[in-house]
Amino acid sequence: MRPTSRYRAAARMIAAIGVVSLAAACSGNGGTTGGGDAGGGYPDQNITIVVPFSAGGPTDTVTRLIAEPMAAKLGAQVVVQNVEGAGGTVGAGEVARAEPDGYTVLMHHIGMSTAPALYQDLGFAPLENFQTIGLVTEVPMTIVARKDFAPATLQDLVAHVKANADTVTLANAGIGAASHLCGLLFQTAAGVKLQEVPYEGTGPALTDLVGGQVDFMCDQTTNTSGQISAGEVKAYAVTTPERVKSLPDLPTTAEAGLPQLEVSVWHGLYVPTGTPQDVVQKLSEALKVALADQKVIDQMAKLGTAPVPAEDATPQAHRTKLEEQLGTWAKVIADAGVKAS
Amino acid sequence: MERRRSFPDVLAGGVFVLIGGAFVAGSLGYELGTPLRMGPGAFPLLVGAILAALGLAIVVKGLVAGEMISFGPIPWRAIGVIVLAVVFFGFTVRGLGFVPTSAVTALLTTLASSRVRPLTAVAVAAGLTVASTLIFVVGLQLRIPLWGPWLGF
Amino acid sequence: MELLDNLALGFSTALLVQNVLYCFVGVLLGTAVGVLPGIGPTATVAMLLPITFSFEPVTALIMLAGIYYGAQYGGSTTAILINLPGESSAAVTALDGHVMARQGRAGAALAAAAVGSFIAGTVATVALAVAAPPLARVALEFGPAEYFSLVLLGLIVSIALARGSALKALAMIALGVLLGTVGQDIYTGTPRFVFEQRELYGGIDFVSVAVGMFGVAEILRNLENEQTRTAIVSKVKNLWPTREDRRRIVGPIARGTGLGAALGVLPGGGHVLASFTSYAVEKRISKRKEEFGNGAIEGVAGPESANNAAAQTSFIPLLTLGLPAHPVMALMVGAFIVHGITPGPNVITDEPELFWGLIASMWIGNVLLVLLNLPLIGVWVRMLRIPYQVLFPMIILFAAIGTYSLSFNAYDVYAIVFFGILGYILIKCGCEPAPLLLGFVLGPLVEENLRRALIISRGDASVFLTRPISAVLLALAAAALVIAVLPAIRKRREVVFAEDE
Structure with missing residues (x-):
């Protein structure tokens, strides 16, 4: 192979990459530029x-x-x-x-x-x-359980987990995750120590909850409201002082009798x-x-x-x-x- | 029967024993838990032990009936230069910025080949810097500053 | 018929001009990032997610999905051409695909991958349309015990990826599993083997291991004989598969598609098992076992089909239940939410246009990918003619940038050289990197599910046998181990006898 044809091949390859990156540039214009009140020194860079x-x-x-x-x-x-x-x-x-x-x-x-x-x-x-x-x-966060979990209300849940502390499982999305913190607060409020089952992120935890592999968990409304409204999980309460617009029928923890459990x-x-x-x-x-x-x-x-x-x-x-x-x-x-x- | 010693087998087995052993030693520093309620150290301890045992088996096999593999020469220059280039990239990309770091990394890497001419090396490095800036920064909107804070602007 | 009505609705949505356009943008970008080492679909989807905020929801999801399966396509290209897999599935493709490229048959390998992927994508799309909800229900039957048994079976099956000694392959698997334990233990938060470096808490990134073990190690091997050897790639023989090739890939594509479509449905890691299970199956049933690892086209067509089918069916848990199976899916959940659609089982009934439109767009995306990739094969094959002195610095530089871009963590970059040198030494000693990579991917799943199953069962190890699916999988694993080890023992005895004479 002559050297010139080699370099031509390389050039063509680079041109091909160029086209691809141009396409990326057209769709990938991710930065947000503002045109508001500048001046006064800060900010003069990104x-x-x-x-x-x-x-x-x-x-x-x-x-x-x-x-x-x-x-x-x-x-x-x-x-x-x-x-x-x-x-x-x-x-x-x-x-x-x-x-x-x-x-x-x-x-x-x-x-x-x-x-x-x-x-x-x-x-x-x-x-x-x-x-x-x-x-x-x-x-806000919500306390949810697998749909065939026995307790019907938050107070039932507290009574149930106290009576069955050695068999009930409480899922969370990993150490330090919001669901973990909320679970800790639940255990403090209910005065019980439960078996926690950590997952790597909310997705897998919720999957196993829907699949009935674990009993209950507490997670952000963002993650749970779809499953709640579809009836795939059972919801007990929302952990803020006020109810959530997207789940108007769900009582707050204070209404359901566990006011110590307030977390967002x-x-x-x-x-x-x-x-x-x-x-x-x-x-x-x-x-x-x-x-x-x-x-x-x-x-x-x-x-x-x-x-x-x-x-x-x-x-x-x-x-x-x-x-x-x-x-x-x-x-x-x-x-x-x-x-x- | 003549024994077939195989240096590569012994080396590979040695590496496995060493790494397996290191993980075993490290695992002992973590809580092991009970067999049915495992702590963070239990699983690496188990697998580390398995690896060390497999490594040992490979060493023994290598001494008795090893695989005949030609080990071949070692490109010391390439190893040294590529290690240097990649470590340089990781160390300076944030400080120097995308363009200078890419240019130096590319230039160093081209020198890994013993047949490269200086002029070619510079040309390749320049071309690659332009290409990678276009692809990664312009095209894929990678959030790395082109020129870093170490350069003073 | 309801299905036809639904598909008609889907295609009428997916064929809207802007949807086809963004589907094309998605698969094009996906192919591009799949081809580039390091940057993967997860990073790309994350970067593009904010731009899609202004799109129609269905358009946004069509594009994001396109990036995901487009990247599966693109990843195999790099694996075949320069032995650099970007995802675990592509590591399998690299085994025979790159050997084929070195034999001058890169075109045939790329075409087999593209055609296999297309057929698999089409079949999987049909599966998605016909049986998504019941399949998702089956997937939910898989708890931690089942996943443990499934992944264990996968690990044992992956011995088949090695050409040489089963002992070394087992050791490489174990080493991969060990490397996978680096980082924070998810059960206790204990940081393991991190040497006090907070940057290592998240563990070692797969891309760093793959780029090091395959890419860098390969470059070092190519540079060792520089003085004596000139051409790394022999002359390109033919661009397209021969009649013989075409005959040989039919079976693998069919079997790979079935396997991949089934495994992809499982959200706890089923899709990572797809490609190499297919490879193992093809190697086992082939009459030409010795060709595997030396450029068997079945070893490209089967795994690629399995991988693409799994990529498609892994959307099932997301679309029917709102449960993500992959980081890209988790990002798509974010996209659902931003567009005001609550991800969950109600999506099918509440947003039929979105559900069926997305499914139909996947088939359109697969057509676009074939149209995009078949003509590109010529370009890619020419890329092999780039002088090696230009190519290898390009690989190293792109790999460094790509791995850095994963999470702007310099340790991911340092890891490339560490694994490059480790891989180089081990490869020189006759160990193969593919089993290590799979151990690395599957190891955390084994540990996680083993410990989780035991926590849930309160330390009762019999769950693995009393749960029927788990028991069947464990029995299969035991059988696979016997099958893998028996021939080796028999062969050893033959060797011993031969020496005695």
Whole structure:
């Protein structure tokens, strides 16, 4: 083979890849550019929101929902990056060590308040290493069981698991997952110690619940409402003070007689400590604007949740929530004797 | 009967014994639980032991009736250069950014071949950097900055 | 007939211009990311998910599904051409496919893969349309005990992937299983074998192991004889399968399709078993066992068909029950939710257009893939003519970028060289990497389901035998082990006798 024909072949191959990547570029225009009020220094480059969980999960979806209106308000590109691992602590640790300039922002959920209790050598302290921006949303959870599970109401369930503590199985989506935390709180509230069956994520856990392999679990409404309305699982209660719009007949835990069991998967935005106050304010303002966006409200409603009220989307309210939750979970987790490392 | 010693068999068996043993040793540091309620150490302990046993069997077989495999030369230069190139990539991609890191990695890698001419190496590295930037950053929207913070802008 | 009405509804939805267009974009992108080492369908779907927010729900799902099965197609191309599997299924294709490429029969291998995949995709789409809900019910009968027995059977069957010594193949499987234990234990959260590195908590990524064991190790082997050997690939003989090839792939495609369609339905990892179970079956029933591993076209056609059929039927739990079987499916659940569709058993009745439209689009997607891939075979085969001095740096660089892009974790990149060197040493010693990869994929499933089954049964190990499906699978596993080991023992005895004389 002559060398020229070789290189021609290579060139053709590269051209083929070029066509493919062009197609990708046309459909893959993922960044969101805003054209809003720029000026005043910050921001003059892309802002990255780190999501410490996998793309497509509930936290990622919420982040991507608010990224666009936030970008429009800030007048800069907002890029969502997934840095997964170790219950969200890898991504959080990375942001804790990032430059405190407001260009690296963290979206984290309830896991921020449980990490210090679950992990030794965490490498960061939520209150010391992070500046809060504001709360974003609080996702309700539901207690569900396989459809042929005997108890009919939440109080029946508590009585049943107490009487059969050595045979009942409680599924969860892994150590530190929202379903695990809710399960711990259930055991504390009911005053019982159950056999927990961990899974790797909600999907497989719910599969085995629908298949009747395990008895019950507690998970985010986002994941369970489809199965509940189809009658594939039996639902007992929702864990927030108010009922959920998509499941109007489902009582709250307080109504059903277990008021101690109140938990939601709350989400908030953070920047590293040392970020200038005016930058924090700008981010908080942008968050508020995003949460008031009708499209965001609609999309969140579809997810079975809603933006927090405007007064909670502030650094102060978020910090108060974080402090309170850190205290709650430190006790629950220590009592349960759970350790992730 | 003449024994057929097989160096590759002994080496492979040795590697298995070593890795299996290391996992066994590591597993002992974790909770083992009971046979029916296994702790985190139980499964790796079991499999590590199986691997070490299989490794031992391969060593013995290699000493008695080994497979005749020609081991062949070892391309030390290629190994060294490729290790260096990939480690360089992992270490610097965040700091230097996509373009400089890709260029250096590609250039280093081309040098793995002992027959490459310097000019060809540079041309290949430049071409690959452009191609990978087009495919991964422009095409697939990979979120890696083109120029990293270490470069000061 | 109701089915025909439903299919008519499906095709009328799927054939809308924008749906065909995005189906094409999906399969094209899927093929592209499947061909590139490292970047897989999961990452691509995750990246494109936000863009689909503005689409019609059915259009969005058609495109995302297209990426998934398109990537299954593309992955086999890289496996055949440069021995670089992007997914566990493609590791099986690489066994004979890459040998065929080196013999100058890359075109035939690629065509067998494409045609096999198309036929399998078509049959599986029909299966999906006709029997999705009952199949999903059967899948739910599989609990942890059944999955443990199934995966154990799979591990034993994978001995068949090796050409050489069964002992070494077993050791490679065990090594793969061990490597799969690195990372956080899901039952207790204990980080295992992570050397205090938080980046390793999530475990080692499959792509790093595959790229290292196959890609890097292969490059090192090719570079060792540089001075003496020039051409790595012999001259391309013929671009298309010969009449003989065509005759030989009919059976494997039919059997692979059936196996894959059945296994794909199981959400707990059935689809990963599809391709190599098919390989093992073909090798066992073939009259030309010695050709397997040396360029048997059956070893490409069967597994590729099985893989594509499984890719299609693995949508069954998602579509009929709202339960995802694969990370890509989990992302699609996210897409359902964002579009205001609650994933669950009600999708079929509440959104018939979406359900049947998606199924019909899969068949259209398969047609598009064949139309896209058959002409591309010529281009791919020419790619083999790229001088090796350009090709191997390209593989290394793309592999590094691809693995880094998985989760922006430098450890995934370092892992390539670690596994490259480990793989190189072991391959030089006559061990083969494919069983290791399958051990790596299946190992965590074995441990997870073993421990879960024992937790649920309160430590009563008899569940594996008292549950009928599990017992049958275990019996099959025992039989498979006997069949795999017996010939080796018999052969050894023959060898010993031969030496005594």
